[in-house]
Amino acid sequence: MRTESAPAKSGQRYSFFIERPVEKDRARRFLEIFAAILKHSNYRFVLDIYSRLAARCSRCAYMCPVYEVTKNPKDIPCYRSGLLFRIYRRHFTIGGIIQGKLFGTGYIDDQDIDEMAEAFYRCTACRRCHLECPMGIDHGLITRLGRYILSEMGIVPKAMAVAVREQLQGKTRNTSAIPAKALINFCEFLEEEIRESKRMEVKIPLNLPDAEYIFFAPVSDYLMEAETLMGIAAVLTVAKVSWTISTGYFDAINYGLFYNDHLLARIAQQMLAETHRLRAKKILIGECGHASRVAKNFLPYFSNHHDLPPVVSCLELTWTLLKEGWVKLDPEVISQKVTYHDPCNMARTGWLISQPRKIIQSFIKNFVEMTPTGTKNYCCGGGGGTVVIDEIRQFRTQVAGRKKWEQLQATGAEIVIAPCANCKKQLREIAQDYGLNVEVKGLHDLIFMALKH
């Protein structure tokens, strides 16, 4: 069934499929779940602080790619977070209860659930708003909290729920339901392709114990982004890096980041368990924004071991290998005009900004930056897991991704590099829906083309 919400003023209907029928007395259920989360998590103090601090100045609005297009007050990040702040204050603080008794306002009702379900999924949690908020409020955090509560009452996009279920309970243990045998075939296929196109012998080491790096890619890459994986495999081979892929668990994706902290923990623990099983010294993440961020920032929270392996992004590693001379790239191969899209989860905190650019600048002559760029770059429009919700494609490309389209148009680039599986899908859909003639490629796709060996 679909959640049905009232059409937003901008005329865009926004609804997505959910699985279980929603329970009666949803408002009460919402409060119960909220109470349980406040009791055991670390959200309470920050909700309290944010709800007192919010200045409602709307500086966040001018950073939000969704608001910039709809100009709908409901898309102002502070307004959206305010939905949750209001319920928190009214039902969980003394001041709010007194205020409620005095003025009779703020009590949660069933309509609020619908409003929140729509609001929290119109947000891509790109956290661009956080850069401008004078009170330092992280609206992406609140969006995730709202989604967490809703997910515990069964309001979660079906696409994400199904993928996560397969990853945690299915036989294949990954979001694309790829069986281990198929993975082995894919790897052989990649080795073949590399041999044919580059005349290079690459052996993808499977299940190698004690390797320096255990590699996790967004599993959809095995189905859809062969060139990215070929690039990574070729770089690692040419630089004689010790690495491996485990056929037991090989999916970097962690949709728990988008809507449920508990699932985030469980999926993260799977990655850790596999790393320790093969005794790999470091974790290497492929071209995926959220997977990189989860591995880097969240694995430490859920690690029961004190010897947590360092997490390295393939962008960082390739840059290091390039710097040290292990990898050589031919600057004559890529002649098209190329631009670079910063995936939110890599760039918003300033983590992976210079590394990919330095790689690009070493072999791509005709490189042009978008405006804005780096930490301030716009979300592709499909962030926060919204890209996997096919039924909202129109919203994603026409609204959430509109600023990205404008950026792409302005660069006039023929190729846009997007080192993130989700961004790639979204950018391709943007290109299709707007009739924009631009190729979407991973960074390692181009590296593979230019690799000298």
Added chain:
Amino acid sequence: MESTLLFLVKGPLFRFSLAIMALGLARIILIALTAMVQAYRRAGNHNIDLARIIKQTAAGIIPPFSKLSHPGLYSIASYLFHVGLVIVPLFLHGHIQLWKKGIGISWPALPPTWADGLSLLVIFTGIGLLGGRLASIHLRRLSSLQDYFILLLILGTFLTGILVAHPNWNPFPYQATLITHALSGDFLLVLVPFSKLAHIILWPIRNLATELAWHFPPQAGAKILSTLGKEDKV
């Protein structure tokens, strides 16, 4: 000869309001800090880049002129508004005389022309901010009662303050203006812990709070499920 009302308003009522503000803010910050320490202890990861957070926090003091964020006019107005708002009440000669009589503490005062200039700045930018909030449909949708009321109260306090300092500009009786000024100032102090003015004490810890909020307790998810009586099933 001071009227009783004026005496009350300048003396006990002021002390009372100040106490409410101080105690209220102290409560807020103590609860916040205690909760943050608790959150830190519960968290699975104790790695915090304190240097970055301190830099980020301090950067908020820098005027937003170099990287003019949209809406630029609002940002500048808000910044200047705060400059006057913080300096004038603390460094006005008249106020310092009051505290000197009351608690015996005093410190250097602003030259009168500066006090006038800054007060007018507060009034001018305050009216701009109020107008901006009223004129924008988005801000009207976003705003709650306190967003207008507090601004009006501040404007009222500063307006009556200027009129008190310049009796020849003042069309109203001096005593009445003074009482209104003191009353609205006292009311403002009382409101501080119960409104968004609490940002006075919370603003310095805003970035640290955000950072800590991202440090999740490892067992939280499982405990939440068990509290809700749900099985760990996806």
